[in-house]
Every structure is written in structure tokens, then in C-alpha cells.
Amino acid sequence: MKMVTMGLLLLLSLASCSDSKVFLFPVESSSAYVYLIPKKPLNLQAFTLCMRVATEIWGNRETILFAYRTQDADELNVWREKDGRLSLYLRSSKRGALFALPMLSTLSTHLCVTWESSTGTTTFWVDGHRSLPKIYGRGHYVHPNGAVIIGQDPDSYLGGFSKSQSFVGEITDLHMWDTVLRAGQIKKLYEKQYDAPTGNVLNWNSLQYRVYGNVVEKYKSEA
Incomplete structure (x- = not known):
């Protein structure tokens, strides 16, 4: 019994340590971002993208939360709109x-945010609570061979950044899957349960990345 208890404590410790990294974007910038290297190409007919976000941005200003762009187009962007709504754009900056x-x-x-192509069902989840689904991008698929970044919205491949759209705040616990997670799995992620799933496209616990500009990498335990 003691060995089982010790093993469980070790698992809990590993879980709490592995997700403790935080990227802090302290000020508006047209040069600060983090380039994320996925575990597999973003050739997607469905996905789940999760992260923890805190931001200082207020008022009438749009803010990029996640950007994936190929040479040809903005393939997958998540925004906080000027009016505070959250949004998903697939291969479009207009619709x-x-x-x-x-x-x-x-x-x-x-x-x-979850999305799947066959029905176009798109759903946001905030602190474990599901939004009303919407139908968007039915029959679409996300193209591979692009760049995944946080902190900036690229109007060209890794370029064309705008200070007025940049992210200011903290991002952590970012995971992405090529499937739609079940409600129970998303709840485990929100509650930081030791057996919560980790991303098979982007995995925060084993993330490969490159930092550019004024981005502070820190840990949650730091003051």
C-alpha cells in the first residue's frame, strides 16, 4: 500500500512540475513572440486547443491568443475581439x-476551443464550462507546413506583426490535439488532475520552442 501511495505522490509531483512554465509578455510589442514546434504537422480535420491565459489588455483592442499561419494564409487564429468576445478563424481573417x-x-x-470538420461544430470552454456550440467551417481542413506562434499575429509568414494586436499577459499550459476531447477530459485539464490528457500536436510538458524579443520565461512558483 505504501508503494502505491508513493507512486501516486510521485505522479502528482511530476504533473505539478511539468506544467509550471509560464511565458510572460510584459508590454505591447511588434517583435516579442514564441515560436512553437509541434510534435506532428497541423494537417487537421478536427482539433482541441487549450491554454491558461491572463491578460492586462482592456478596452477597444483586439488581441491575438494563438496563431498558425502557412505561406499562403492565416490557417487557424484565436482572438479576443475588440468587444471582448472570443473567436476562431480558419483560413480567413474576415469570417x-x-x-x-x-x-x-x-x-x-x-x-x-474545439472544432471538427464533418459537422463544423465549434465550441469554446471557459474554466470547464461549455459554450453554446456554433457551426463553422464545415468541410474545411487545416493545412500543414505552417508556423505556430503565440504573442503576435503574422500578416505574412513569421512577419507583418502589429504592436496594436500583440498579446500582453501570461500564457501557460498550452496543449493541442488532432481530435475533439470529451467534456470529462477538458474538466480534468481545468482541474489539473494528475491523469489529465496531454496534447499530441502541442504538449506543454515536453514543448519545443524558440523565444524572440521581450518574452520572460518564468515558473509559477516564482514571485
Whole structure:
């Protein structure tokens, strides 16, 4: 019994350590971003994207939360709109799925978005709570061979950044899957349960990345 207990404590310790990294974007910038290296190409007919976000951005300003761009197009972007709504755009900068949800703030929010091509069902999750689904991008698929970044919205491949759209705040616990997670799995992620799933496209626990500009990498235990 003691060995089982010790093993469980070790698992809990590993889980709490592995997700403790935080990227802090302290100020508006046209040069600060993190380039994320996925475990597999983003050749997607479905996905789940989750992260924890805290931001200082207020008022009438759009803010990029996640960007994936190929040489040809903005393939997959997640935004906080000027009016505070959250949005998903697939291969478009004009037509997206917009959701009225609790406002992001300086308090950490666990945010997920799920999408699948066959029905176009698109759903946001905020702190474990599911939004009303919307139908968006039915029959679409996400093209591979692009760049995944946080902190900036690229208007060209790894370029064309705008200070007025940059992210300011903290991002951590970012995971991505090439499937739609079940409600129970997303709840485990929000609650940081030791057996919560980890991403098979982007995995925060074993993330490969490159930092550019004024981005501070820190840990949650640091003051």
C-alpha cells in the first residue's frame, strides 16, 4: 500500500512540475513572440486547443491568443475581439466564429476551443464550462507546413506583426490535439488532475520552442 501511495505522490509531483512554465509578455510589442514546434504537422480535420491565459489588455483592442499561419494564409487564429468576445478563424481573417463569453482578465482563465470538420461544430470552454456550440467551417481542413506562434499575429509568414494586436499577459499550459476531447477530459485539464490528457500536436510538458524579443520565461512558483 505504501508503494502505491508513493507512486501516486510521485505522479502528482511530476504533473505539478511539468506544467509550471509560464511565458510572460510584459508590454505591447511588434517583435516579442514564441515560436512553437509541434510534435506532428497541423494537417487537421478536427482539433482541441487549450491554454491558461491572463491578460492586462482592456478596452477597444483586439488581441491575438494563438496563431498558425502557412505561406499562403492565416490557417487557424484565436482572438479576443475588440468587444471582448472570443473567436476562431480558419483560413480567413474576415469570417470567423465569435462567442460571447466571460471576459479575460488578469486572473488566469482556462480556455479551450474545439472544432471538427464533418459537422463544423465549434465550441469554446471557459474554466470547464461549455459554450453554446456554433457551426463553422464545415468541410474545411487545416493545412500543414505552417508556423505556430503565440504573442503576435503574422500578416505574412513569421512577419507583418502589429504592436496594436500583440498579446500582453501570461500564457501557460498550452496543449493541442488532432481530435475533439470529451467534456470529462477538458474538466480534468481545468482541474489539473494528475491523469489529465496531454496534447499530441502541442504538449506543454515536453514543448519545443524558440523565444524572440521581450518574452520572460518564468515558473509559477516564482514571485
